[in-house]
Amino acid sequence: MGAAAHHGGEQSPQRDGEVPLRDLLGDHVLDLLLERSRDGAGGLRLTGEGSMLGELVKAVLERALEAELSSHLGYGKHEVAGHGSGNSRNGRIGKTVQTGVGPVRLAVPRDRAGTFEPVLVPKRAGRISGGLDDMIISLYAHGMSVRDIQHHLRQIYEVELSHEAISNITDAVLEEVRAWQARPLEAVYPVVFLDAIVVKVRDNHSVQAKPAYLAVGIDADGDKHVLGIWLAKTPLDTATAGESARFWTTVMNDLKNRGVRDILIACTDGLTGFEDAIHAAFPHTTVQACVVHLIRNALRPVARRDRAALAAELKKIYTAPTEQAAFDALADFTASTWGERYPQAARVFETAWDRFIPFFAFSPAVRKLLYTTNSIESLNYQLRKVTKARGHFPGDDAVVKLLWLAIINIEDKRARERAATKEKTGKIKNSPSTARLIEGQRTIGWREALIELDIAYPGRIR
Numbered sequence: 001m002g003a004a005a006h007h008g009g010e011q012s013p014q015r016d017g018e019v020p021l022r023d024l025l026g027d028h029v030l031d032l033l034l035e036r037s038r039d040g041a042g043g044l045r046l047t048g049e050g051s052m053l054g055e056l057v058k059a060v061l062e063r064a065l066e067a068e069l070s071s072h073l074g075y076g077k078h079e080v081a082g083h084g085s086g087n088s089r090n091g092r093i094g095k096t097v098q099t100g101v102g103p104v105r106l107a108v109p110r111d112r113a114g115t116f117e118p119v120l121v122p123k124r125a126g127r128i129s130g131g132l133d134d135m136i137i138s139l140y141a142h143g144m145s146v147r148d149i150q151h152h153l154r155q156i157y158e159v160e161l162s163h164e165a166i167s168n169i170t171d172a173v174l175e176e177v178r179a180w181q182a183r184p185l186e187a188v189y190p191v192v193f194l195d196a197i198v199v200k201v202r203d204n205h206s207v208q209a210k211p212a213y214l215a216v217g218i219d220a221d222g223d224k225h226v227l228g229i230w231l232a233k234t235p236l237d238t239a240t241a242g243e244s245a246r247f248w249t250t251v252m253n254d255l256k257n258r259g260v261r262d263i264l265i266a267c268t269d270g271l272t273g274f275e276d277a278i279h280a281a282f283p284h285t286t287v288q289a290c291v292v293h294l295i296r297n298a299l300r301p302v303a304r305r306d307r308a309a310l311a312a313e314l315k316k317i318y319t320a321p322t323e324q325a326a327f328d329a330l331a332d333f334t335a336s337t338w339g340e341r342y343p344q345a346a347r348v349f350e351t352a353w354d355r356f357i358p359f360f361a362f363s364p365a366v367r368k369l370l371y372t373t374n375s376i377e378s379l380n381y382q383l384r385k386v387t388k389a390r391g392h393f394p395g396d397d398a399v400v401k402l403l404w405l406a407i408i409n410i411e412d413k414r415a416r417e418r419a420a421t422k423e424k425t426g427k428i429k430n431s432p433s434t435a436r437l438i439e440g441q442r443t444i445g446w447r448e449a450l451i452e453l454d455i456a457y458p459g460r461i462r
Contacts, residue, residue, distance in 0.1 A: 265453075
């Protein structure tokens with residue numbers, strides 16, 4: 001199943017040359033359908049058993065089943081060719097199937113020899129996959145639990161599906177997820193952002209918070225891609241599964257095994273041992289500490305009333321024009337009243353200094369791209385919205401499945417917004433509401449950045 005199959009893309013409501021359905025049915029038929037769909041209060045009953053859409057689905061499916069049987073037998077209903085053929089129609093059998101518009105009671109045709117195997121509505125199948133499966137996967141991708149989906153289908157569509165049936169539908173994407181996780185990657189990524197989000201997972205027979213590791217890479221064309229999602233199995237003798245530099249080594253080796261041979265700059269959150277984990281796989285990679293994380297760490301012990309003023313002072317450090325000017329700004333801060341009151345704020349920058357300064361080698365426009373993990377944190381914010389409603393996940397596969405579906409859903413939503421903007425204005429608007437977060441987002445100002453990176457790292461990009 002592709003992303004379009006899961007959520008649908010922006011398509012025109014009517015293909016060129018097609019006759020509108022209203023013209024095909026005619027006003028008389030539509031008036032009859034409207035009359036039959038009225039409920040006791042005079043309102044329209046569009047979905048559910050006996051609804052207008054349900055009746056239409058029933059009619060279309062039964063007509064298609066009749067056509068399938070005719071094809072199987074080799075002759076149409078009441079045709080002379082069927083005389084003496086050895087097999088013939090043998091009445092119908094009732095069957096209720098679940099669909100995207102509710103339960104539909106079908107009259108499924110049979111043949112006398114019992115060899116007819118319907119394709120559209122297979123034997124022993126309790127639902128028509130198509131739209132219903134897509135709906136369930138979409139609800140799951142938006143963060144709804146299996147129980148929530150059950151309640152939604154029952155309340156809105158009068159569809160009854162078991163917990164196991166819904167789980168099996170969502171599990172159908174696991175094969176595609178695994179293929180996505182193992183797909184070959186580009187040989188060179190000029191910039192890669194590395195971070196983790198915490199989710200609650202049942203692991204070693206207990207529920208615990210554990211990190212889901214993510215990597216977003218910018219390729220040589222300036223397009224952003226989610227490179228993978230990783231979860232570590234918690235050792236039996238360990239009570240927690242916090243973010244680990246050791247596991248980041250596993251992540252980096254996986255990237256290398258999938259074809260990545262060089263990363264110019266890796267932007268990280270400053271986890272102890274992170275730099276060693278990166279250099280174990282990519283020894284020539286420059287590690288850039290995320291300034292946003294440094295500021296958060298510096299402000300963590302600061303009184304709330306002082307944070308705005310202290311943040312303004314720290315800004316003088318990371319917005320300095322040169323590395324030396326940043327060093328002088330840090331020295332000034334350390335000697336100031338704020339530095340004496342909160343010495344740990346200065347120590348955060350001092351400890352990370354070698355990982356803090358690489359972005360000063362570039363112009364301000366490129367620095368903004370490099371010194372923050374905002375690209376991946378924007379994605380993480382969207383993913384947290386999806387995962388926070390869940391009490392916990394039954395296992396690692398469930399986490400990866402939901403995060404992958406959420407990533408597909410995030411991109412699909414923005415694709416629809418871009419298409420709507422383009423249709424209305426004739427051009428695509430680059431703004432936070434329409435920008436693509438992942439899977440092909442073009443980095444703004446990338447051409448200038450690429451020139452500077454090529455000069456700073458000669459021969460490594462192309």
